[in-house]
Amino acid sequence: MAKTIKEINEKIKKGQVVVVTAEEIIDIVEKKGISKTAAEVDVVTTGTFGPMCSSGAYFNIGHAKPRIKIGGGTCTLNDVPAYTGFAAVDIYLGATALPESDPLNKVYPGEFKYGGGHVIQDLVSGKDIALKATAYGTDCYPRKSLETLINIKDLNEAVLFNLRNCYQNYNVAVNLSDRMIYTYMGVLKPNLGNANFCSAGQLSPLLKDPNYKTIGIGTKIFLGGAVGYVAWWGTQHDPSVKRKANGVPQAPAGTLAVIGDLKQMKPEWLMGTSMLGYGVTLTVGIGVPIPILNEEICKASALRDEDIYTQIVDYSEAYPNCKSGSLGEVNYKQLNSGSIKVKNKDVPTGALSSYSKAREISQELKSWIKKGKFQLTEKVVSLPSSESGYSFKPLKERPIG
Amino acid sequence: MKKQHSERIVLHFPHRLVDQPIVYKLIKDFDLQFNILKAYVTPREEGLMVLELTGDKENYDKGIAYLKKCGVKIQPLSKDIIRNEVKCTDCGVCVPICPTGALAVDYLTRKVHFYKNKCIACELCIKACPTRAMEINF
Numbered sequence: 001m002a003k004t005i006k007e008i009n010e011k012i013k014k015g016q017v018v019v020v021t022a023e024e025i026i027d028i029v030e031k032k033g034i035s036k037t038a039a040e041v042d043v044v045t046t047g048t049f050g051p052m053c054s055s056g057a058y059f060n061i062g063h064a065k066p067r068i069k070i071g072g073g074t075c076t077l078n079d080v081p082a083y084t085g086f087a088a089v090d091i092y093l094g095a096t097a098l099p100e101s102d103p104l105n106k107v108y109p110g111e112f113k114y115g116g117g118h119v120i121q122d123l124v125s126g127k128d129i130a131l132k133a134t135a136y137g138t139d140c141y142p143r144k145s146l147e148t149l150i151n152i153k154d155l156n157e158a159v160l161f162n163l164r165n166c167y168q169n170y171n172v173a174v175n176l177s178d179r180m181i182y183t184y185m186g187v188l189k190p191n192l193g194n195a196n197f198c199s200a201g202q203l204s205p206l207l208k209d210p211n212y213k214t215i216g217i218g219t220k221i222f223l224g225g226a227v228g229y230v231a232w233w234g235t236q237h238d239p240s241v242k243r244k245a246n247g248v249p250q251a252p253a254g255t256l257a258v259i260g261d262l263k264q265m266k267p268e269w270l271m272g273t274s275m276l277g278y279g280v281t282l283t284v285g286i287g288v289p290i291p292i293l294n295e296e297i298c299k300a301s302a303l304r305d306e307d308i309y310t311q312i313v314d315y316s317e318a319y320p321n322c323k324s325g326s327l328g329e330v331n332y333k334q335l336n337s338g339s340i341k342v343k344n345k346d347v348p349t350g351a352l353s354s355y356s357k358a359r360e361i362s363q364e365l366k367s368w369i370k371k372g373k374f375q376l377t378e379k380v381v382s383l384p385s386s387e388s389g390y391s392f393k394p395l396k397e398r399p400i401g
Numbered sequence: 402m403k404k405q406h407s408e409r410i411v412l413h414f415p416h417r418l419v420d421q422p423i424v425y426k427l428i429k430d431f432d433l434q435f436n437i438l439k440a441y442v443t444p445r446e447e448g449l450m451v452l453e454l455t456g457d458k459e460n461y462d463k464g465i466a467y468l469k470k471c472g473v474k475i476q477p478l479s480k481d482i483i484r485n486e487v488k489c490t491d492c493g494v495c496v497p498i499c500p501t502g503a504l505a506v507d508y509l510t511r512k513v514h515f516y517k518n519k520c521i522a523c524e525l526c527i528k529a530c531p532t533r534a535m536e537i538n539f
Contacts, residue, residue, distance in 0.1 A: 049490065051531060111528060186494045187529045194497035271490065273531040283490065283531070338496075338506065348497035352531065354490040356511040 002294045008042045009375045019043040019369045021362040022203045022290075022301060029302035038298035043369055043376065046205040047222070047287040047361030050198050050353030051273050053184065054164035054235060055282040056094040057120055057262050060156040061131065063089055064148075068133060069141035075133040077119045077150075084133075088141055092161075093119060095282035109182040109277025117282035118272030120160075123152045124224070125267040158262040160224055160270070164234035166286050168206030168254035169310050172197045172330060172349075174342055177316035182277020186352055188315055195312065195340055195347045200358035201305045201332030205288035206254045208301045210247040211386065212239070214290050216379025221258065222287030222365045225269035227374070228260025230288075233383045238392035247300060250309050250329065254383060258286065269361075285357065287365040291376050305332035312342055322394060407455040409438070409478035409521070412468065414448035423471055424450070431464035432456055438478075438521045451478060451522055481522050481538050484515045488534035495526040495535065 011017040018041050020028060025044045029037045069088040076082065079099040082091040097116035104110050123129055128149040137144045152158050173185030173196045181188045186196045201207065209215045219230040234255025241251045269285030292298045311326035313319055330340050336355070339346050368374035384390035414423070419442050427433045433456035442448040454461065468475060491512045495504045503519035504526060506512070526535045 050492075109528075113533070186531070187498060189497070196494060196497075268487075271488075271532055274533060275531055276528045281531075336508070338508075350495070350497040351493040354492040356491040359511065 003042065003291070004293065005291050005376050005378050008291050011042055012369060012372055012375055015370075015372060017042045017369060019045060019366045021359070021366055022046045022208050023359065023362070025298075025302045026202065026304050029298070034295050034299050034302075037302070038292055038295040041292050041298065043366075044208065044290045044292060044301040045287055045362045045365040045369070046200075046203055046208050046290060047285070047358040047365065048166060048200045048204050048353060049269070049285045049357035049361060050200070050283060051184070051275070051281040052162060052165045052284045053096050053279075053281045055120075055160070055162040055284055056092055056116065057123075057158060057160045058090060058092040059158050061089045061091070061150060062154070062156055064143060064146055066143050067141045068135050068143035068146050069138055070133045070135055070146070073133060073135035075131065077129050077131055078114070078122070079130070079132075080114070080116050080119050095120065096279050098280060105277060110279075111276065112274045112278070112280045115272070115274075115280025117280050120262070120282055121267050121270055121272040123158065124262060124265050124270050126152065152263055155263075159259060160228070160262045160265065161231070161257075161259045162234075162284065163257050164236055164255045165258050165284055166205055166234065166256040166288075167199070167252055168204070168210070169249050169308070170198045170252050171311055171313040171319075172335065172340070173315045173319070174312055174327065174347065175316045176314045181316050182275070183315045183319075184275055184278045184281070185315060186350060187276055192342050192345050192347045194350055195335075195342060196350045196352055197310070197332075197335050198352040199310070199332065200353050200355055201308055201336065202303060203355065203358040203362055205286065205290075206256070207248060207308055208303060209288075209290050209297070210243070210249065210300055210303070212254065212383040213297050213300070214293065214379065215256070215288055216382045218377055218380035219288065220374070220377040221289070222285070222361055222368070223258055223260040223265070224262070224285055225266030226260055226264035228258050228286075229377075230256050230379075231259040232257040236392050237384060237390065239384055239386045239388060240391035243386060244307075244309060246303060246307055248303060248308050251311050256286075256383075285361050287361040289365060289369060289374070289376055305336060308332050312340070404458070405455055406458040406461045407453060408461075409451070409453045411476050411478050411481055411522075412448075412450045412452060413474040413476075414442070414450070415472055415474075416447060418472060419448045421471070423468065423473065424452075426467065427454070427464050431460045431467065433460060433464050439523070478520070478522055482517070482520050482524070482526075483536050483538055485534045485536055488532045489513065489530075490532055490534075492531065495530055498525050498529045500525065
């Protein structure tokens with residue numbers, strides 16, 4: 001029997017809602033079958049905790065006396081540059097931003113000890129941050145420089161706004177070359193020394209709603225330890241990739257843009273992260289509730305690691321040169337076993353996305369819903385689906401002039 | 402044959418001892434076997450050597466007493482690489498990097514365990530850790 005989100009929210013209010021995590025639903029469906037489970041379970045909670053480079057936050061710092069127009073000027077937070085192309089005191093800090101003084105990869109591999117992701121974590125931890133700004137000065141905004149400590153509690157707005165998070169599936173990265181390489185997928189040892197992957201698999205939000213039946217623009221989520229929302233589909237959203245018969249994409253596919261009040265978030269769910277030889281990023285905790293409205297949604301929510309496949313990609317030659325081609329397909333059960341076979345070699349696997357933290361997020365979101373602290377929202381607009389024709393295109397380079 | 406005693410230890414040599422054949426004496430006078438896991442000796446700094454030292458327990462203790470008498474500071478190796486539990490996210494990207502299996506995933510809890518007794522302080526995990534949770538404490 002089909003349910004509505006309104007009915008589920010009534011049950012949440014009355015304390016009668018049945019919520020299980022994206023792991024727990026697997027056993028329940030196995031024991032009771034799809035139709036009985038779909039009737040009994042109201043919500044399945046998912047989770048993911050991995051590095052997400054297209055993350056960032058915007059702030060309104062309030063007006064100084066006399067006023068300064070940072071817009072069009074420069075601004076750093078703990079020496080990490082923020083983007084100033086907005087109005088007088090609105091700035092945006094990206095997770096991958098680095099101080100001018102960082103040696104980058106000049107001393108290879110660079111360590112990238114502190115950048116935008118770390119500033120965001122420090123802000124959320126309640127630490128004071130040094131803001132330095134310069135401006136050109138105008139009649140109405142005469143001041144030309146500003147140096148001050150700021151604290152998240154004093155900011156007018158502090159909003160996490162991530163352009164792309166929550167990748168629906170991701171590559172397994174390996175290195176076919178004979179030298180160590182340093183990538184956003186971690187350190188890859190030569191000659192297939194290791195295979196790194198980055199997805200919570202059977203706990204990952206978009207893998208448990210593979211055709212975006214319930215997750216869409218406006219969906220209320222767990223974001224960084226607080227409430228957030230899906231703002232749009234994420235950049236590089238690519239619903240058009242090949243899918244298995246169960247609807248699950250076999251390569252990186254859908255993504256989400258997410259937004260939420262940074263002031264409510266917690267530093268353990270937004271962690272500044274340094275990828276050796278690559279750069280700085282932010283590890284973000286996200287959990288998405290899936291309302292079990294019908295049997296089809298229930299069936300997809302019960303997909304297991306062994307039902308979810310992805311591609312093995314060489315990051316020494318194929319990836320940097322945008323050459324397509326997979327070295328093989330593996331599922332997440334194989335990846336989580338500690339070793340996979342690539343070109344007939346046993347290759348040890350390493351995960352960049354924390355499964356145990358993803359599990360914690362799914363349990364936390366479950367408890368919020370059970371306690372009546374978190375009601376579900378109806379999506380406002382659907383994400384572009386596999387039938388939409390929407391896809392992710394490479395850049396067409398054209399000469400200037 | 403008597404049971405062999407084996408320990409992984411870190412030796413800190415003060416500057417004045419750096420050019421002395423101290424480790425040689427361990428073999429010659431105390432019949433101890435050693436496996437050098439790592440060594441640094443830099444000018445104007447102290448020398449540091451990570452050893453796996455093996456031998457008869459009585460000789461082992463005598464050898465250690467000799468080192469202490471010479472002024473060498475000794476600590477067990479396991480104290481040197483530590484994991485900052487607040488920073489560790491249990492992602493597991495360190496696991497295939499570790500050459501001795503000192504970092505391993507528990508497949509039930511999906512948490513990453515750090516078995517200090519297996520750690521040879523090679524330091525490969527330190528920079529490979531995305532949240533820099535592995536710290537060296539020499």
